Amino acid sequence: MDGIASSVPLIAQPSYDRACSLVPSEYVLAWEWFLREEQRGEIWEKLPHNIKADSPQYPYRMTIGSETFCVSRQSGIYWPGRGRIKHPVEKTFALSVHSSISGSYSDVPPLYLEDGTWVFKYSLQSASVESWRNQRYNEKMINCMECGVPVGVFFATSAGYKVLGLAFVERYEPENNWFVLHGPVHKGGPDARFFPDMSYMKEAPVAAEFSGAPASDDEKVRYALRRERIGQQRFRNQLFEAYTGRCAVSGCNVGEALEAVHIENYSGPKSQVVSNGILLRRDLHALFDAHLISFELVRGDYQLCGSYLLQHTDYAAFAGSALREPDEHRLRPNARFLEAHRAEFDFSESRRRAEAVAPY
Template identity: 90%
Template sequence: MDGIASSVPLIARPSFDRACSFVPSEYVQAWEWFLREEQRGGLWDKLPHRTNADSPQYGHRLTIDSELFPVSRDSGIFWPGRGRVKHPHEKTFALSVHNSKRGAYPDVPPLYLEDGTWVLKYSSQSASVENWRDQDYNQKMINCMECGVPVGVFFATSAGYKVLGLAFVERYEPENSWFVLHGPVHKGGPDARFFPDMSYMKDAPIAAEFSGAPTNDEEKVRYALRRERIGQQRFRNQLFEAYTGRCAVSGCSVDEALEAAHIENYSGPKSQVVSNGILLRRDLHSLFDAHLISFELVRGDYQLCGSYLLQHTDYATFAGSVLREPDEHRLRPNARFLEAHRAEFDFSESRRHAEAVAPY
């Protein structure tokens, strides 16, 4: 999995229609099934491949040429084998993912965004799972990420499995071994909701990418990195102004020690806005990104909560510290993003406990 950490997603305008050219026809029919189930909105007592004949969902399973076609399997990341589907020689793609409350991976609920989309953090296949290498599940998710191919998403709730629909594998977060899924994806496209927000490039020199000149992958990577640097600098300047040049936790006012922390690392439109950021001292930023610290709402204030890993360190003194928010309400941290970060913090804590990670 080391190679994922440095990969740069290059698909700037992914779409359902574009993805159809990369996959077998059975995948397209399965995607249409996910779209129908998303619209129908019913809950599945069990995943489709385990649904019994006496279940009201039985008739909603996917059939292709009068034969049952699986859209799920017990493995969280699923792809139909070569005995059932003729996959392209170059790449094999994941077809669907699902979580399970009885599984080894705790749940992190989807984060619903103001633009009508949602983001779901999904654990990569762990090396501790028996036979995990046999089908190389993670590589199939990476293939989806690199080519802009969507996956179907089931999410387990206390009442049953909900079909969220289709999602793009937007990126991989190595610090917590998560694939970031962004949906819902529908037919047509490209969908503007999945475009990168490039408004901060308006004053940048026009590059070959905008002139219609052909570019190779190396040039695309350089451009993606340059675009990210420009956006990050703008984001940092705005947070410095909103937080009057002081860390929101420690009060540190040394410019060189301060960094712009994203609350939700979602990389599409609206991610580089002040309400999705906190100005933090560099070390606190690192802990925040690693989900070793987070914030919980206590009597109207957001207070810092820290991992048990930090209990014997100097950082334990920050526990309970109140997050200093900007005076202007529109510049304050987005409450939904803070709640989602706290859910991810809890997810990480449960994983650390399960793996018996020792405190520092």
């Protein structure tokens, strides 16, 4: 698929019920297992496929009939091979993913949102290998993203593995090689939490697009993108007003050089709100999105922290700069989103160091 970096969900209204028609029956049974374990809320001392018969958790493993059915494997991205079950000819989908508390993939904790959902950014397999999209593991995740098929999610903690439940693969973020998982997904039809909130359109007059004639797929796509652009302009205007037309770090007041920055770029409702944004100079925006700068709380104020990659550049002078926040409290950046971005910055920094990326 071209345009993999797009943050626009490929399935406008994904749903559990719709996905059931696209996968083998064993996947549906496995999804029901994930839903039960999400509700049970217990920590697995090991991934289910490693649980032995003498473990108290053994009765909670997934079975089909009298046979154990694996919902996990050692590989972070797992799908049962064609020797185990019969997959559709066209697509094979990932069944589950798990994070790790050791190894080359650092963990970024899930971000819990006000609408009751969570976002978990999960590393693609072997990010340093060229042609990653052609790798079998990542291909299965791409198939889930393209078709709106959920995956089961295990999150590693110091005590063991927590079953977060099911999540949609909402998008891929190329700056840090993350698949963005958005959950929890439950049984039923489309859930409004998993597609963009267009309620702001009630405030913006929009000309009729299709003149009463049936719309083609291309027309629908153009219309959706136009609505997104309108929402982005509204978001930018609100940030300009909240930050009085000045960059929140540099103080730059040249409008053409300033951009509206999403702290958390998830695609669900309420992403286009001032508390999920910062007004930054264009170059600082690029560094923020690439997790080369972030903000940390120091004695009650947020201060800029920069990657070691920037230590010999002009940007090193911004280290420790205070984030200038709006006077009105409700317009200030969401603290949870800033903390999540900082965790992602730390994740990226540790990976850059592990790969021995040289400073600029």
